[in-house]
Amino acid sequence: MKRFSLLIIATLLLTPLFSEVYKTGVTASYYAEDFHGKRTSNGERFNMNDYTCAHKSLPFNTVLKVTNLANGKTCEVRVNDRGPFVASREIDLSKAAAIKLGMIGSGTTKVKLEIIKKGANTKISQQTAACASKIMAKLSGGFPSNSKTSANSKKPANIAPGTYWDIQLGAFSSKENAKEFARKVSHAGFKNIVLQTSASKGITRVAIKKVPASKVTDTQNKLTAAGFTEQTLRQRKD
Structure with a gap:
């Protein structure tokens, strides 16, 4: 008992x-x-x-x-x-x-x-x-088109209308880490995420591809608010 x-x-x-x-x-x-x-x-x-x-x-x-x-x-x-x-x-x-x-x-x-x-x-x-x-x-309310971009982003002096840009968010020596990071970006609600592998340098970049010039600033601001503050812009040639 x-x-x-x-x-x-x-x-x-x-x-x-x-x-x-x-x-x-x-x-x-x-x-x-x-x-x-x-x-x-x-x-x-x-x-x-x-x-x-x-x-x-x-x-x-x-x-x-x-x-x-x-x-x-x-x-x-x-x-x-x-x-x-x-x-x-x-x-x-x-x-x-x-x-x-x-x-x-x-x-x-x-x-x-x-x-x-x-x-x-x-x-x-x-x-x-x-x-x-x-x-x-x-x-939820969106960002004004003249909002500041991330202090860590590397923005060209001029984004010409009609051009397209890739926004690089990270570069990894491990492809698995790059995939995990890309999954995190996707979970945050972003689309058109691409892995760009450079065999000669042994790195894999994670980027949002082909962003129209008119949406670059808005996309960067949303990325910054979601915690993705390291951003590098590269103009697409195609």
């Missing part, structure tokens, strides 16, 4: 105090190698092998149970970053979480989110959530 009572107590202690359905039928994506080791919005180093996630507004250290509605697989993740900055997506998962949910192949999937433990609504949580909200407002 005593052993049975101890078992009940242990079960109660290990069971979360509540499980609140936050949202269901929303889209999850994931991020991996290209962001591994970089700072997250709460100041940690992103580790793609940890069970963490990015969310636009939930307090940091909130623990979520994520259920892949396509196959029923589940995992628990902790919020330590902001994003994804795509209106149609609710949560960006670490690679480890994506593997456990069986969504690596598809890249995105519909999920149910349940709050297991709510994180403290600290000042940094509030500030970063407000910043994420502003970014999403800009993305």
Whole structure:
């Protein structure tokens, strides 16, 4: 009887105090190698092998149970970053979480989110959530044609009307890393992504191809808002 009572107590202690359905039928994506080791919005180093996630507004250290509605697989993740900055997506998962949910192949999937433990609504949580909200407002409202481009972009002095441009976003010695980065750009909602491999230099470039001159500035601004700040413009010859 005593052993049975101890078992009940242990079960109660290990069971979360509540499980609140936050949202269901929303889209999850994931991020991996290209962001591994970089700072997250709460100041940690992103580790793609940890069970963490990015969310636009939930307090940091909130623990979520994520259920892949396509196959029923589940995992628990902790919020330590902001994003994804795509209106149609609710949560960006670490690679480890994506593997456990069986969504690596598809890249995105519909999920149910349940709050297991709510994180403290600290000042940094509030500030970063407000910043994420502003970014999403800009993305949904569009950008004026005279908006500034990224400080890191290399823009020619003149973009002649009627010309077409490739916007390079990264160059990688590993083709697999280039593919992973291209997947991330695609998950952010961008199209016409191309891998350009230089056999002589041993690098693979990731670029958005054939952007009309009239849309170059707008595309660069949207890329910057989504976190792709390293940009190099190259005019197409064809």
